[in-house]
Amino acid sequence: MFNPEEIKSHFPIFRRFEREGIIYLDNAATTQKPSEVIEAIVSYYENSNSNVHRGVYRIGEEATDLYNKSRENIASFIGGKPEGTIFVRNATEGLNLAASSLSRMIGKDGEVIVSRMEHHSNIVPWQIASQNTGIRLKMMESNVESHLKWEDVEKYLTDKTKIVSITHASNILGTINDLREMGKNLHDRGIIFIVDAAQSVPHMPVNVSDLDCDLMAFSGHKMLGPSGIGVLYGKPELLEEMPPYMGGGEMIKEVFEDHFIPADIPEKFEAGTPNIEGAIGLSAAVDFLKKLGMENVRAHEKDLISYTLRREEELNMPALRSYGPRNPEIRGGIYTFNIKKDSKDGRPFGNEVHPHDISHMADRIEGVELRSGHHCAMPQTVSLGVYATARASYYIYNTREDVDHLFNAIEKIGRRMIR
Numbered sequence: 001m002f003n004p005e006e007i008k009s010h011f012p013i014f015r016r017f018e019r020e021g022i023i024y025l026d027n028a029a030t031t032q033k034p035s036e037v038i039e040a041i042v043s044y045y046e047n048s049n050s051n052v053h054r055g056v057y058r059i060g061e062e063a064t065d066l067y068n069k070s071r072e073n074i075a076s077f078i079g080g081k082p083e084g085t086i087f088v089r090n091a092t093e094g095l096n097l098a099a100s101s102l103s104r105m106i107g108k109d110g111e112v113i114v115s116r117m118e119h120h121s122n123i124v125p126w127q128i129a130s131q132n133t134g135i136r137l138k139m140m141e142s143n144v145e146s147h148l149k150w151e152d153v154e155k156y157l158t159d160k161t162k163i164v165s166i167t168h169a170s171n172i173l174g175t176i177n178d179l180r181e182m183g184k185n186l187h188d189r190g191i192i193f194i195v196d197a198a199q200s201v202p203h204m205p206v207n208v209s210d211l212d213c214d215l216m217a218f219s220g221h222k223m224l225g226p227s228g229i230g231v232l233y234g235k236p237e238l239l240e241e242m243p244p245y246m247g248g249g250e251m252i253k254e255v256f257e258d259h260f261i262p263a264d265i266p267e268k269f270e271a272g273t274p275n276i277e278g279a280i281g282l283s284a285a286v287d288f289l290k291k292l293g294m295e296n297v298r299a300h301e302k303d304l305i306s307y308t309l310r311r312e313e314e315l316n317m318p319a320l321r322s323y324g325p326r327n328p329e330i331r332g333g334i335y336t337f338n339i340k341k342d343s344k345d346g347r348p349f350g351n352e353v354h355p356h357d358i359s360h361m362a363d364r365i366e367g368v369e370l371r372s373g374h375h376c377a378m379p380q381t382v383s384l385g386v387y388a389t390a391r392a393s394y395y396i397y398n399t400r401e402d403v404d405h406l407f408n409a410i411e412k413i414g415r416r417m418i419r
């Protein structure tokens with residue numbers, strides 16, 4: 001039985017707010033951390049702290065063993081191989097690695113396609129790569145009410161397309177894109193397929209073999225793990241071909257005065273002392289999620305978003321505008337909205353209660369913690385006809401009661417702010 005209240009009891013931060021209550025709905029930004037993760041990190045520091053790969057003394061070997069086992073555990077969680085599992089700081093660093101390394105490989109005539117619903121971390125690295133190498137970046141349109149599928153991507157392909165890099169799930173609209181067929185169809189045309197899985201790996205079963213993607217990036221802190229650790233997963237044969245991203249210790253086999261021989265993967269992409277405690281913490285987070293079952297995590301969030309859309313209809317507040325698909329089958333636990341100051345005003349821009357005000361008031365009125373702003377996805381936000389939105393995003397410890405509090409807050413803010 002999936003029991004959010006029991007799950008919540010594993011998270012020390014919620015004990016701090018036991019009396020006054022806190023309804024944390026900013027999980028797309030980062031999640032809270034259970035004791036199991038915190039304790040795994042503390043235990044590493046108290047018992048085995050040492051640098052990895054170097055020391056042949058006891059705690060050095062222990063640290064190396066913990067680090068390697070963490071990699072194996074995280075790789076198996078996504079159905080991948082340990083040698084294809086590169087530890088990076090976060091999804092952003094994973095996508096920067098991909099853009100920097102691949103843009104040097106594909107040559108200056110190559111085209112890269114991303115979608116409008118991307119987070120900046122899957123846009124800006126390609127723009128930088130374009131400035132550095134001359135590759136061309138194209139942005140696909142995406143329908144706010146629907147998901148991206150193969151036919152949408154196909155329209156943008158040319159004989160110069162070398163890479164398609166798209167998000168599995170949108171951090172603004174909650175859209176879960178249909179990536180089935182994408183890998184096979186792109187590979188048939190010799191195109192590299194990259195998935196930004198920052199909003200999918202934490203929330204649903206994700207298997208890199210099923211997705212048939214070449215590279216996939218995600219962040220530990222969005223899935224109960226610590227900050228500063230994430231993964232770029234890659235098919236080993238592609239990673240072996242890709243040039244290194246950063247140089248330094250750990251990523252070499254041999255260094256000479258005028259050249260170096262890179263280490264085998266994954267070390268080739270892990271220059272310098274890694275985030276050892278981060279990997280151990282993320283592995284503990286993976287254990288926590290495995291116990292819950294990712295099918296159950298997805299089912300729980302689907303229930304919360306279905307309930308949210310129902311509550312919105314019941315509230316029937318004309319000034320409330322929300323975005324994203326209405327079908328919970330293709331929607332994650334993300335609810336993004338605005339409140340118009342004047343519900344009859346048809347102006348697209350500038351007539352909203354500022355989302356920062358919504359976020360501030362929701363916390364003061366109902367203890368509901370929301371995000372506000374452009375959520376690092378400006379092209380998508382601006383295409384909605386606004387500069388900013390308020391966003392609620394759910395996770396394993398949220399309940400239907402939390403959604404009720406969200407709608408109490410929306411109703412009260414509406415009463416105060418709408419003319």
Ligand SMILES: Cc1ncc(COP(=O)(O)O)c(C=O)c1O
Nearest residue numbers: 090091092119121171198199219
């Ligand atoms: C879809 C998506 N991709 C990438 C990122 C970047 O994650 P991070 O800041 O952990 O690198 C985020 C963060 O919100 C995201 O939602």
